[in-house]
Amino acid sequence: MSKLIYRRRQSARPAPHAGEPTYGPLTAEELQLAVRNHSMPLEALREDITPPGLHYVLTHFDIPHIDAGSWHLRIGGAVERSLELSLAALKKDPAISVPVTLECAGNGRSLLKPRPLSQPWTLEAVGTAVWTGVPLAYLLAQARVEPEAVEIVFTGLDEGIQGGVRQQYARSLPIAEALRADVVLAYKMNGSELPPQHGYPLRLVVPGWYGMTSVKWLQSIQVVTVPFHGFQQSVAYRYQHTADDAGAPVSRIRIRSLMLPPGIPDFYTRRRILSRGPVMLRGRAWSGEGAVTGVDVGIDGKWAPAQLEKAAGAFAWRGWSFPWVADPGEHELACRATDATGAVQPLEQHWNYQGMGNNVVQRVKVRVE
Secondary structure, rough: OHHHHHHHHHHHHOOOOOOOOEEEOHHHHHHHHHHHOOOOOHHHHHOOOOOOOOOEOOOOOOOOOOOOOOEEEEEEOOEEEEEEEEEHHHHOOEEEEEEEEOOOOOOHHOOOOEEEEEOOOOOOOOOEEEEEEEEHHHHHHHEEOOOOOEEEEEEEEEEEEEOEEEEEEEEEHHHHHHHHOOOOEEEEEEOOOHHHHHHOOOOOEEEEEEHHHOOEEEEEEEEEEEOOOOOHHHOOOOOOOOOOOOOEEEOOOOEEEEOOOOEEEEEOOEEEOOOOEEEEEEEEEEEEOOEEEEEEEEEEEEEEOOOOOOOOOEEHHHHEEEEEEOOOEEEEEEEEEEEEEOOOOOOOOOOOOOOOOOOOOOOEEEEEO
């Protein structure tokens, strides 16, 4: 009875601000976020390209209902020529297709202690898709960006309140990043029309950057001559030590690897069970800072290099494999990646207030029968 009373009292407390750390069970607000959003089941790591329904989704507010027939993209601000383009007009422009691994900046947040309060991801907030659309640089060239421009602001049609601020979701990119040849305004995902939850009819995709940068349901692109200080730029998505710390902005994806869970799962705990004998361990590794150059696999604390496969693209994950002869008993498996900059996944995660950029080594408990 005392536990039931405690839970009722706890659920009646006001919701903490997103990012506020806590111990204990998930809050009602976190569970509400968890059922609205979804992660990629780790068994989908077997696929080079993630099907849209399995790709992770994070929606800050509501999924807007958009009539593509009346929708237009506006490009303005510090440009010589403002543009207003329909979806049909955009589809007549030159197109590119780019395979990109997108990961939520808060991936792994629920593993931190104390736990920052927000979407309670474990490790599966990731996915790789082929995005097709118009290169952003092409449209900016048509608009002719003025020399004094410093950033490009992207605003979506999704609207809500966060941190007490009413807003449409908006983020900016430095000019140099926006003009990269692989940044795309996508109207297709894996060769088909964008699903509503992935930004229909048009979204931004920025290879190498955490997913919050790739604004969905695009409404406007504004070229600005001073840095953008919107909520999602200057308050959310920061590496902070405390609530009062201004922090540093989150940008490129940190080196990460994940293992395709071997064997079969226990329904409730998800603990893995497999038979003794030869097993091929497999997984994926990716980084927004440089090509993945190595993956080491740990078996009960002993590490050895895995075999790497060819990546589908410069910013798409890279497959790896490792043969293991499984002996009966309890084992802990792990994987640890390195990229071209020399960055290596940490064995223990450094805590930060919003729970951003967590790329700690994954550990998988298995029982071999």
